[in-house]
Amino acid sequence: xxxxxxxxxxxxxxxxxxxxxxxxxxxxxxxxxxxxxxxxxxxxxxxxxxxxxxxxxxxxxxxxxxxxxxxxxxxxxxxxxxxxxxxxxxxxxxxxxxxxxxxxxxxxxxxxxxxxxxxxxxxxxxxxxxxxxxxxxxxxxxxxxxxxxxxxxxxxxxx
Amino acid sequence: xxxxxxxxxxxxxxxxxxxxxxxxxxxxxxxxxxxxxxxxxxxxxxxxxxxxxxxxxxxxxxxxxxxxxxxxxxxxxxxxxxxxxxxxxxxxxxxxxxxxxxxxxxxxxxxxxxxxxxxxxxxxxxxxxxxxxxxxxxxxxxxxxxxxxxxxxxx
Numbered sequence: 001x002x003x004x005x006x007x008x009x010x011x012x013x014x015x016x017x018x019x020x021x022x023x024x025x026x027x028x029x030x031x032x033x034x035x036x037x038x039x040x041x042x043x044x045x046x047x048x049x050x051x052x053x054x055x056x057x058x059x060x061x062x063x064x065x066x067x068x069x070x071x072x073x074x075x076x077x078x079x080x081x082x083x084x085x086x087x088x089x090x091x092x093x094x095x096x097x098x099x100x101x102x103x104x105x106x107x108x109x110x111x112x113x114x115x116x117x118x119x120x121x122x123x124x125x126x127x128x129x130x131x132x133x134x135x136x137x138x139x140x141x142x143x144x145x146x147x148x149x150x151x152x153x154x155x156x157x158x159x
Numbered sequence: 160x161x162x163x164x165x166x167x168x169x170x171x172x173x174x175x176x177x178x179x180x181x182x183x184x185x186x187x188x189x190x191x192x193x194x195x196x197x198x199x200x201x202x203x204x205x206x207x208x209x210x211x212x213x214x215x216x217x218x219x220x221x222x223x224x225x226x227x228x229x230x231x232x233x234x235x236x237x238x239x240x241x242x243x244x245x246x247x248x249x250x251x252x253x254x255x256x257x258x259x260x261x262x263x264x265x266x267x268x269x270x271x272x273x274x275x276x277x278x279x280x281x282x283x284x285x286x287x288x289x290x291x292x293x294x295x296x297x298x299x300x301x302x303x304x305x306x307x308x309x310x311x312x313x314x
């Protein structure tokens with residue numbers, strides 16, 4: 001979701017930092033999807049071993065030279081004027097300040113589970129939290145739990 | 160994590176370290192990835208504002224850490240790669256990346272030498288050394304006349 005007017009180093013640094021943070025988990029692989037021009041920057045795979053299909057989620061990356069979170073929320077609402085409901089996978093927005101290397105994240109399609117449900121809650125207001133290795137662990141763990149519950153959810157919906 | 164994954168993390172870290180703003184409005188360098196099949200080198204790095212000034216880098220990443228005494232990063236560069244780097248008509252460097260800590264280190268490989276069994280940690284990739292590197296590369300190119308004069312194929 002990088003603005004094409006962003007300087008090259010804002011785009012490249014933000015995606016490099018996002019990729020590096022995500023792969024601090026040894027079970028995570030990152031594919032750069034920018035070439036597809038569909039708004040998705042990174043497709044993230046959570047490796048479950050050679051016999052299992054990986055859990056997937058999407059990360060949109062926004063690089064910035066500003067620490068002003070109000071600007072980030074504006075960017076988010078401009079990106080999704082009609083909501084973010086088009087995602088069928090869990091999705092996050094990472095905002096990276098390339099001057100300080102500090103990053104924040106907000107769910108866009110948030111995985112929410114209950115006993116028999118696994119839903120995505122869509123949020124374009126932006127509830128940003130600090131992005132660090134602990135946050136990456138939490139994101140990955142929530143995505144894994146969502147995929148674990150998804151078969152139950154689908155079974156209940158079809159029965 | 161396999162060696163490809165470690166290598167990718169090393170490349171991301173290398174780009175981050177080389178493009179640190181260091182209080183400026185723009186980085187000093189722009190790394191250009193050469194592709195997985197390019198021999199010996201991983202990046203052609205341009206000097207920002209002087210795109211005709213550049214150098215080549217081989218990036219080696221490790222999760223193995225350091226030797227103890229002396230403290231050196233546990234990466235290796237083969238003699239074949241060293242020979243190719245020395246024969247290159249542009250400045251060439253090895254960048255060793257500790258992909259656990261996020262630190263990177265530079266080594267010039269422009270003069271004849273043997274293989275690199277481990278990497279000296281005297282030259283961390285930080286703001287001071289980025290400026291020194293820029294000066295070194297600019298000095299190298301600015302003292303050479305790279306214009307091909309009297310070509311057979313001129314109009």
